[in-house]
Amino acid sequence: MATPRRGAPQQRRILRTQTAGNLGESMFDSEVVPSSLVEIAPILRVANEVEQEDRRVAYLCRFYAFEKAHRLDPTSSGRGVRQFKTALLQRLERENDPTLMGRLQKSDARQMQSFYQQYYKRYIQELQNAADKADRAKLTKAYQTASILFEVLKAVNLTHSVEVDHEILETHHKVEAKKQTLGPYNILPLDPDSANQSIMLFPEIQAAVRDLRNTRGLPWPKDHNKKVDEDLLDWLQLMFGFQKDNVSNQREHLILLLANVHIRKNPKPGQQPKLDDLALDEVMKKLFKNYKKWCKYLDRKRSLWLPTIQQEMKQRKLLYMGLYLLIWGEAANLRFMPECLCYIYHHMAFELYGMLAGNVSRTTGENIKPAYGGEKEAFLKKVVTPIYNIIAKEAEKSKSEKSKHSQWRNYDDLNEYFWSVDCFRLGWPMRADADFFYRPQSSHGVRNEENKFAKEQQWIGKVNFVEIRSFWHIFRSFDRMWSFFILSLQVMIILAWNGGSPSDIFDPAVFNKVLSIFITAAILKLGQAILDIVLSWKARRSMSLPVMLRYILKVIAAVAWVVVLPVTYAYTLENPSGLAKTMKGWIGGGQSQPSMYFLAVIIYLSPNILSALLFLFPSLRRNLENSNYKIIMLMMWWSQVLELVMNLVVVGFLTCYYDL
Structure with missing residues (x-):
């Protein structure tokens, strides 16, 4: 040292x-x-x-x-x-x-x-x-x-x-x-002293600002001291309790959105333009695209009611867009849950309509006010924070080394709660005792009465997918690729065993053996259906009845084809041996009937053929997928169109045929 x-x-x-x-x-x-x-x-x-x-x-x-x-x-x-x-x-x-x-x-x-x-x-x-x-x-x-x-x-x-x-x-x-x-700003200085700034002299900016400051007819609170140049977003902030900086940011955001779309409409030079209605509708269409899909999927009416008077209609559209942007801007991590935001907007837009329509409360006799009031930062404290708290609790639970994927929820799992009409049981204002906010606690040191109370509540858990760590996910995720490899290997083995030349496939006897790949495909599909149930087993408690029925019917149909295809294939053989001879003897020996196997294969492939045809017409397929007709929804409910119907038809037809 x-x-x-x-x-x-x-x-x-x-x-x-x-x-x-x-x-x-x-x-x-x-x-x-x-x-x-x-x-x-x-x-x-x-x-x-x-x-x-x-x-x-x-x-x-x-x-x-x-x-x-x-x-x-x-x-x-x-x-x-x-x-x-x-x-x-x-x-x-x-x-x-x-x-x-x-x-x-x-x-x-x-x-x-x-x-x-x-x-x-x-x-x-x-x-x-x-x-x-x-x-x-x-x-x-x-x-x-x-x-x-x-x-x-x-x-x-x-x-x-x-x-x-x-x-x-x-x-x-x-x-x-x-x-x-003269507060801070991003792009647009919207204070009165900055009216002569260069960017504020653009006609499209002035048109958007002018319409946004049209607050005529809005029900301001009695004790409110109106300031200079207040606009629609200031009113929304006052009524729903949004943060000041969020309002400033979304004000610039909305003005620039409207101005950018407006200038693309090429207004005539030298005139003081008004905000183009087509530009307003285009921005509104883009903003509410997901919300409209959500309402259509849940079969709910949109909370977007417009008056008949043109000037009031423009103001109402700006209010709806401003409310959506303010909710989105203050949602923070809830932006990872778009359907949750749709649920929040659906109720707040309905409250907005009630305030503008002048609806009166039956109990107090006063004009209707938002459920969470207009207190300072009310939206953040009373709407965003409770939902984020449950996200934080679930994330904290996931940090445990022994915590399984089925025992905690992430953003996607929580967002899937809003994929069904059951989400409306959450209510508005949101019930604190709703199953969405419930999280099972540890049972150590808890009284029997408290355990009983805890059992009465239902933790919604995972909705559609619960991860089970297994190498079988490789086959489940890439089932088409693996099926193609296995069937191709079977064809190559058959060709190699019967001469080794690709041209041998045109030999009727060899071609008849090659047709056995459909039996292998049916067995692979049965394995896939069973694997779907095994890998989704942990989600059985939170799984809806239609989804459970879908898994069960998928297995039943796969089992039916595993039985039907080998039996009909056995009749295509002239001198069967082994298992093929046994299956042919179940119903009775008779003449060879290769046409029955071909018919079964065609019916077995018909859903795939129909899917291929729909693939060539994407507009038709899109309309079918978005249709609200019960019969079409029932058809699209199955993973492959009409597969269940075809399976039941072919099984019943073949049973009746052999009985005759």
């Missing part, structure tokens, strides 16, 4: 001191602060910004940042806080005397007030006077800087026991009002 050199601890202390000083300088230049002190980052940013104009003001900003950091973390327990505060204090000690000597006013309070007034006149007023040419980003930054400077000014005046001048207070109120107006 190497012996440490004498004097190394002293050198390390010197190195740490130098590193702390250098790190402190670079830390303030880059404004990198510990995560627990992130609130002081804007103050340090302002200090760096004004340092060239007034070093004393920059010093006072850093001193205020140091005091605020000490209030945020008095014990310096956060990661990197102690090192940061030490470096900041060392810099303040170095800069105190030089900046004090360069101070122009008699006190720090007067210095801050003077600089604040100069900054407002030099930057904010000049930018406001040139509103048509002003850079909105610079103006927004100037308001934010002025707000922080006033915060420091107020702290300095409090230290010196000096009151803030009335003129500065009025200026501060103006700055705060404008700061709220």
